[in-house]
Amino acid sequence: MNGVHDMGGMDGFGKVEPELNEPMFHEEWESRVLAMVRAMGAAGAFNIDASRFYRETLPPQVYLSSSYYKKWFLGLEALLLDKGYISKDDVASGHSVALPKSLKHGKFSMADVERIMVRGKFGRTAPAAAKFKAGDRVRAKNIHPATHTRLPRYVRGHVGVVERDHGCHVFPDTAANDAGEHPQWLYTVVFDGRELWGPDSDPTIKVSIDAFEPYLEAI
Amino acid sequence: MSEHDHHHxxxxxxxxxxxxxxxxxxxxxxxxxxxxxxxxxxxxxxxxETKIGPHNGARVVAKAWTDPAFKKALLEDASKAVGTLGHVSRVGDHLVAIENTPGRHNMVVCTLCSCYPWEMLGLPPVWYKASPYRSRAVKDPRGVLADFGVSLPKETEIRVWDSTAETRFLVLPMRPAGTEGWSEEQLAELVTRDSMIGTGFPKTPGAPS
Known part of the structure; x- marks a missing residue:
């Protein structure tokens, strides 16, 4: 979706402000939100793509004015409500009043903690041969999916060069909607800065994205 | 759950x-x-709070600076190379190490959300996840570097890696001059988090930290 989360190339957000000796969490509740998101994901309530999609679908003004972990909290609550793991009555009372729904991988317990500290595997067996190889010139398609996609707006319609082939990976565009993994070839595609930002832009800049094969067309 | 619920x-x-x-x-x-x-x-x-953090990435960088065979393996397949080190083996399958050279500086961003190599660098800092960095890094990387007090020669190529999939990028910064003969442990002390994101350089030997 063409949401405010897709902010590559936007102006007006001001300077980057690094914080000296930044703590891992600024408030204790932030760490609880992180833990709940990781635990409920590992228990099978949602996959990583769905959790991203629910943050992206927060109203734009909420997205832009909420801190990072506030967005995580709002996305988590919306997702759990939508999938029926919690109810509006639960939220209103602050306690469980509705019956629980069964989780694909069962209750998240101490024994599961070590497992989630290892990153998930997203590589899958290729269902078909790769269409592109390193060195190929490709165009990022001018597409505007209404739901989750990992093709940022700032490259759409622009021509780049395939630099690396990462193998076949879970396709976020379908996985986010519970429509299956539909593994797709994934490539690093490099764009010249002037191709993206015009002839007057800095000629020393190159920008790459990791693009799934359905995002690309041969030229 | 709408924000209106709170007005009462x-x-x-x-x-x-x-x-x-x-x-x-x-x-x-x-x-x-x-x-x-x-x-x-x-x-x-x-x-x-205890298991992940930039010390993991720093040890990988320091090893690459001292062991040419490890560096070659790291640049070919970072997940595999890091997996051979006992202390940081839980890196997942999709880590990519990218090397800074005198002619090319690498910088990593996630314009769409906050993708970041947690196992190597820990949880990302607020600025990495915030709108100013995410919006500007791909369009004005030199301006972003200036916000960090970093400047590069104007002919240096800047390559920005937008982390749009599950691949994760670790910048291998250039080894500081004046560190000949240093041990891996000594070198690891010079490797900053930002130098592995591409928004900073390693510390200079002898400079106040």
């Missing part, structure tokens, strides 16, 4: 404490339903 509340407490109450309520709901064990949530937080 009194305004004695800040927006933050409002959030805190909602987070606590959600945790109660999830534990009461039997979805999560409260102690397991504590353990997750503790694991993040």
């Amino acid at each position: 509340h009194d305004h004695d407490h800040s927006e933050l404490s409002e959030t805190e109450l909602r987070v606590r309520a959600l945790e109660s709901i999830l534990t009461e339903k039997g979805y999560v064990e409260a102690a397991a949530l504590d353990a997750i937080v503790q694991a993040y």
Whole structure:
């Protein structure tokens, strides 16, 4: 979706402000939100793509004015409500009043903690041969999916060069909607800065994205 | 759950404490339903606070600076190479190491959300996840570097890697001059988090930190 989360190339957000000796969490509740998101994901309530999609679908003004972990909290609550793991009555009372729904991988317990500290595997067996190889010139398609996609707006319609082939990976565009993994070839595609930002832009800049094969067309 | 629900509340407490109450309520709901064990949530937080952090990435960089065979293996397949080191083996399958050279500087961003190599660098800092960095890094990387007090020769190529998939990028910065004969442990002390994101350089030997 063409949401405010897709902010590559936007102006007006001001300077980057690094914080000296930044703590891992600024408030204790932030760490609880992180833990709940990781635990409920590992228990099978949602996959990583769905959790991203629910943050992206927060109203734009909420997205832009909420801190990072506030967005995580709002996305988590919306997702759990939508999938029926919690109810509006639960939220209103602050306690469980509705019956629980069964989780694909069962209750998240101490024994599961070590497992989630290892990153998930997203590589899958290729269902078909790769269409592109390193060195190929490709165009990022001018597409505007209404739901989750990992093709940022700032490259759409622009021509780049395939630099690396990462193998076949879970396709976020379908996985986010519970429509299956539909593994797709994934490539690093490099764009010249002037191709993206015009002839007057800095000629020393190159920008790459990791693009799934359905995002690309041969030229 | 809309923001309007809050208009009826009194305004004695800040927006933050409002959030805190909602987070606590959600945790109660999830534990009461039997979805999560409260102690397991504590353990997750503790694991993040103690097991991951930029020290992991720093050791990988320092090893690459001293061991040419490891460096070659790292640049070919970072997941595999890092997996051979006992101390940081839980890196997942999709880590890519990218080398800075005198002619080319690499910088990593996630314009769409906050993708970041947690196992190598820990949880990302707020600025990495915030709008200014995410919006400008791909269009004005030199301006962003200036915000960090970093400047590069104007002919240096700047390559920005937008982390749009599950691949994760670790910048291998250039080894500082004046470190000949240093041990891996000594070198690791010079490797900053930002130097592995591409928004900084390693510390200079002898300079105050």
